[in-house]
Amino acid sequence: MTMDILKMEKTIQTAEGVLDFEKNELYASPPRKILIVDDEKEIRDLVRETIMIDNFEILEAGTGDRAYEIIQKITPDLIILDVKMPGSLDGIALTKKIKQNEKTKDIPVFLLTAVPVELVGDSSDYPDALFYKPFSPMDLLDQITGLFSDG
Numbered sequence: 001m002t003m004d005i006l007k008m009e010k011t012i013q014t015a016e017g018v019l020d021f022e023k024n025e026l027y028a029s030p031p032r033k034i035l036i037v038d039d040e041k042e043i044r045d046l047v048r049e050t051i052m053i054d055n056f057e058i059l060e061a062g063t064g065d066r067a068y069e070i071i072q073k074i075t076p077d078l079i080i081l082d083v084k085m086p087g088s089l090d091g092i093a094l095t096k097k098i099k100q101n102e103k104t105k106d107i108p109v110f111l112l113t114a115v116p117v118e119l120v121g122d123s124s125d126y127p128d129a130l131f132y133k134p135f136s137p138m139d140l141l142d143q144i145t146g147l148f149s150d151g
């Protein structure tokens with residue numbers, strides 16, 4: 001039975017892309033899109049520099065409102081956002097909006113914050129990870145790597 005399963009597999013997903021056994025070719029996977037949202041450019045730069053060592057397409061926004069516009073046009077694979085930002089959508093409100101929308105509810109959201117956060121209400125509206133500033137860039141990278149290696 002194991003041999004039958006092996007014979008049926010024509011492709012396999014690898015870290016580098018998709019390996020097609022019939023054509024004996026490796027197709028590069030498209031880069032995963034990560035949206036970094038923070039009103040502090042220095043934090044966006046730090047996060048971008050931390051995750052640039054992998055195959056990611058980086059999108060940036062300085063406000064929750066701008067991030068929501070981007071999310072409506074381009075569905076990111078991960079959103080990393082600050083809690084306190086100017087505009088009508090702070091990080092908590094944006095996370096809730098993302099998690100309550102059928103189209104975006106499965107996008108992982110990582111919150112960055114310098115202030116204590118009390119998460120109340122429906123746990124399905126919670127972020128997938130919470131990092132307190134100053135945060136360890138390597139911890140952030142480990143979480144991202146773990147997230148994408150599981151899927």
